[in-house]
Amino acid sequence: MSEHDRWRWRVAPALLLAVALVQLALARGAGLSPWSGGGFGMFSTSDAGGRRHVHASVLRPGLEREVAVPPERSDDLLRLLAFPTRARAEGLARALAALPSPDYGPASAVRIQIWRTRFAPGTLAPSNQIVREFEVPVGGG
Numbered sequence: 001m002s003e004h005d006r007w008r009w010r011v012a013p014a015l016l017l018a019v020a021l022v023q024l025a026l027a028r029g030a031g032l033s034p035w036s037g038g039g040f041g042m043f044s045t046s047d048a049g050g051r052r053h054v055h056a057s058v059l060r061p062g063l064e065r066e067v068a069v070p071p072e073r074s075d076d077l078l079r080l081l082a083f084p085t086r087a088r089a090e091g092l093a094r095a096l097a098a099l100p101s102p103d104y105g106p107a108s109a110v111r112i113q114i115w116r117t118r119f120a121p122g123t124l125a126p127s128n129q130i131v132r133e134f135e136v137p138v139g140g141g
Contacts, residue, residue, distance in 0.1 A: 052081040052116045052131065056096055059109040059135075067096055084114045084132040093136035111135045 054077060057066045069077045073095055080088040093110035101107075114131040 052114055054081065055111075055113045055115065056092070057111045058096055058099070058101065058103075058107045059111060060103055060105050060107055063103055064111070065101065065103060067099060069096070070099070080112075081114060084134075086134060089132075089134035090136050093134070093138060097138040107138050109135050109137045 054069065055066060056069060057064045069092070073092060076088065076092050076095070080092055089112045093112060096110050096112075097107040111133070112135075113133045115128050116131050117126050118129050119126055
């Protein structure tokens with residue numbers, strides 16, 4: 001086998017290892033669902049993006065109102081749940097701040113919290129845990 005052929009046999013395992021390491025780092029440090037970004041670790045957890053949930057609140061001076069994400073933003077929401085980045089949170093926050101509201105005055109910020117359910121070892125008792133939280137200024141207040 002020539003040196004050129006040996007190099008080819010090393011590329012695929014090296015790329016696979018690189019994808020795995022990046023995915024594991026993002027899952028630990030940036031809130032990436034272990035089921036996303038390559039799927040390494042997907043069978044070791046129930047923390048799939050679809051099993052996460054969001055709490056979003058529009059903030060106005062002296063007021064905080066929880067809002068539902070409209071159905072037309074469901075794709076944005078699913079992406080945010082799978083990989084909660086600031087850019088994704090900011091995009092969703094701008095859309096939520098623009099929703100009609102019975103409250104007086106423009107929104108000053110939107111708080112978005114991504115939650116997951118954890119199960120206790122042994123008892124499997126569920127508890128909720130925040131994955132990431134963002135407070136996005138949207139102006140106006």
